[in-house]
Amino acid sequence: MKKNIVLLPGDGIGEEVTASAQRVLDAVAHQFNHTFTYQTEAIGGAAIDEFGTPLPEATEKACHASDAVLLGAVGGPKWDENPSHLRPEKGLLGIRKSLGLFANLRPVQGFAELLHASPLKHEVVNDSDLLIVRELTGGLYFGTPSERRDDGASVVDTLAYERSEIERIVRKGFEAASVRRKHLTSVDKANVLESSKVWREVVNEIAPEYPDVTVEHMLVDAAAMKLITAPTDFDVIVTENMFGDILSDEASVLTGSLGMLPSASLREDGFGLYEPVHGSAPDIAGQGLANPFATILSAAMMLRYSFAMQKEAETIEKAVDSVLKQGYHTGDLNVKNGQKVGTKEITDYVIEMI
Amino acid sequence: MKKNIVLLPGDGIGEEVTASAQRVLDAVAHQFNHTFTYQTEAIGGAAIDEFGTPLPEATEKACHASDAVLLGAVGGPKWDENPSHLRPEKGLLGIRKSLGLFANLRPVQGFAELLHASPLKHEVVNDSDLLIVRELTGGLYFGTPSERRDDGASVVDTLAYERSEIERIVRKGFEAASVRRKHLTSVDKANVLESSKVWREVVNEIAPEYPDVTVEHMLVDAAAMKLITAPTDFDVIVTENMFGDILSDEASVLTGSLGMLPSASLREDGFGLYEPVHGSAPDIAGQGLANPFATILSAAMMLRYSFAMQKEAETIEKAVDSVLKQGYHTGDLNVKNGQKVGTKEITDYVIEMI
Ligand SMILES: CC(C)[C@H](C(=O)O)[C@@H](O)C(=O)O
Ligand SMILES: CC(C)[C@H](C(=O)O)[C@@H](O)C(=O)O
Numbered sequence: 142m143k144k145n146i147v148l149l150p151g152d153g154i155g156e157e158v159t160a161s162a163q164r165v166l167d168a169v170a171h172q173f174n175h176t177f178t179y180q181t182e183a184i185g186g187a188a189i190d191e192f193g194t195p196l197p198e199a200t201e202k203a204c205h206a207s208d209a210v211l212l213g214a215v216g217g218p219k220w221d222e223n224p225s226h227l228r229p230e231k232g233l234l235g236i237r238k239s240l241g242l243f244a245n246l247r248p249v250q251g252f253a254e255l256l257h258a259s260p261l262k263h264e265v266v267n268d269s270d271l272l273i274v275r276e277l278t279g280g281l282y283f284g285t286p287s288e289r290r291d292d293g294a295s296v297v298d299t300l301a302y303e304r305s306e307i308e309r310i311v312r313k314g315f316e317a318a319s320v321r322r323k324h325l326t327s328v329d330k331a332n333v334l335e336s337s338k339v340w341r342e343v344v345n346e347i348a349p350e351y352p353d354v355t356v357e358h359m360l361v362d363a364a365a366m367k368l369i370t371a372p373t374d375f376d377v378i379v380t381e382n383m384f385g386d387i388l389s390d391e392a393s394v395l396t397g398s399l400g401m402l403p404s405a406s407l408r409e410d411g412f413g414l415y416e417p418v419h420g421s422a423p424d425i426a427g428q429g430l431a432n433p434f435a436t437i438l439s440a441a442m443m444l445r446y447s448f449a450m451q452k453e454a455e456t457i458e459k460a461v462d463s464v465l466k467q468g469y470h471t472g473d474l475n476v477k478n479g480q481k482v483g484t485k486e487i488t489d490y491v492i493e494m495i
Numbered sequence: 496m497k498k499n500i501v502l503l504p505g506d507g508i509g510e511e512v513t514a515s516a517q518r519v520l521d522a523v524a525h526q527f528n529h530t531f532t533y534q535t536e537a538i539g540g541a542a543i544d545e546f547g548t549p550l551p552e553a554t555e556k557a558c559h560a561s562d563a564v565l566l567g568a569v570g571g572p573k574w575d576e577n578p579s580h581l582r583p584e585k586g587l588l589g590i591r592k593s594l595g596l597f598a599n600l601r602p603v604q605g606f607a608e609l610l611h612a613s614p615l616k617h618e619v620v621n622d623s624d625l626l627i628v629r630e631l632t633g634g635l636y637f638g639t640p641s642e643r644r645d646d647g648a649s650v651v652d653t654l655a656y657e658r659s660e661i662e663r664i665v666r667k668g669f670e671a672a673s674v675r676r677k678h679l680t681s682v683d684k685a686n687v688l689e690s691s692k693v694w695r696e697v698v699n700e701i702a703p704e705y706p707d708v709t710v711e712h713m714l715v716d717a718a719a720m721k722l723i724t725a726p727t728d729f730d731v732i733v734t735e736n737m738f739g740d741i742l743s744d745e746a747s748v749l750t751g752s753l754g755m756l757p758s759a760s761l762r763e764d765g766f767g768l769y770e771p772v773h774g775s776a777p778d779i780a781g782q783g784l785a786n787p788f789a790t791i792l793s794a795a796m797m798l799r800y801s802f803a804m805q806k807e808a809e810t811i812e813k814a815v816d817s818v819l820k821q822g823y824h825t826g827d828l829n830v831k832n833g834q835k836v837g838t839k840e841i842t843d844y845v846i847e848m849i
Contacts, residue, residue: 225686228686230687260615260619261616261723262615262616265614281687284651287688289689289693293693294657295657296689297638298688298689298690301649301650302650305648330740332579332584333584333636334652335642335643335650335651336650339647339650362740362744362745363744365745366744366745366747366753370614370748386684386715387716387738387741391716391720394720
């Protein structure tokens, strides 16, 4: 197959980790007889510096014309004091909205070699394997009005959803659960928010279409507790944008391997943007020290979700797993009796295993 | 001093735990020569059953006329399917708003005897001692519009704040930090929400009034991570209503002693409502098994914050501590080599120590 991939390195370590993932993708293409072509575009702080905007039109266009997008990371102290339309994150929010990427999938799974670095006790976190399905283009993030009023004496943001937006993300949650352990936890704040009441109704309406999936409703505050006390109780969590932002970051530190976590942001037709969960790590940028695993695993998600290349995706995942099993790791990871190597070297090892 | 306290037992174990706290308060009154009078009123599910509303007018009136309010817990499966104006939580939200209790204080502190029950590793959670100051009468909880539109095709909730509402809660945060370890973490989502940008501005404006307090801004997703990876880094956290709801519940399970956590909801003049953080535990209600410690410690907060009775508050706190040190505990707590006793008995032990 021929696929055209847009690379958005962004800021900090973004360039290094997307370069690594590209090398891995090329190795897979070679192995499986695919042709991947790449186009690199600017986003985030880098785009602000070069083009005066975090999301240049050329970037948007290229993404729309592509088969999938791989993003590194955006942000850094350099742009922290910028006015809000000139902040790197606006590029990320803008491209999600522009591409209609309403479904954010964040799998959280422990790696045996890293679990000892978890802040949780082994018996609490062991065997946890959950997937957060977060709504990504609605809610408080995009609702209007979002403005100051009365000369700055008051301010409002708006949590708005179309019922159809809730329906499509809830379906994604059910679909994900039905190919996993068939347990869906829908998280809301139905005892306070009208939008959560609608959310709960929609979940209950759609549930009969997935009779093999067990559904549970949980309040967001209870979910924030249970992720810590009993993470293994979760299979798939589906929730709205802001709750998903908070809970997925909370979940990302449970297994001691934030540097390993990939994510996918999908449209209905399977098109998607893929990015590591971690940030731009400006402190180690450009030094060849960055951990590329999360971006490489994001590329694997791209193969699976956007290109329907199951075997190819698994090949990458197994390669990463076996490099880690051999004890190779970057400086951010804590592997007992492991060997610390740099970005390029660890990528070489992954490619060797493909 | 003479003080008039309204007791709102509410649902489930609420009656048992408030009865325990009342006995402890009486012991303190006797010891320190105060007179506490009590008036018991209905709230939550119990009020729905008896009066057809979760917050009867008589309850509101009595609270307004009192010197402080002690609440047990509200809610239970019995009322879970009720329409939203007939849900127990509405009573709680209503009384907070009616009394103007904008500042919710939730201290989270480990007890040496219980820390081993924490889901976190000892070295991560040991010595953690933090206070969450949550805005309680604004934001998404009370903003309007909060309604369905277009015949149910869409729904909105509103996150609204007056700048003055932000100012007064931020001041509470600074004040709390200045009598503790002088570190304030202000949590927002300033990279997305306009209200968070105002929040951050207000914090920066007020900071110079508290030169001995170090201020740090943290995004809510980052805070959700750091509470788990480095809880000891926090002293005081100040945040808006919904973020505070999520983060304070997340924080409540860190030390393995949810059943020990008190809370205070305060007005500017020191008037307040006090309640345990835990819920109504309908499964063990009425059996004499409930853990009254969190409610007893909430009563201690009442003495400290509403009645300025520091010594009296400390007497209660020390009594609880020493009962726990002697190994006595209720069934919800996990104390090594401890002795499990019931609500009445453990309350007797606390009173003995006063
Ligand atoms: C950078 C920020 C706007 C973004 C979000 O809140 O969605 C990030 O936290 C994420 O989760 O991808
Ligand atoms: C019962 C519910 C409405 C309430 C809240 O969300 O404020 C509770 O979770 C709390 O934190 O006291």
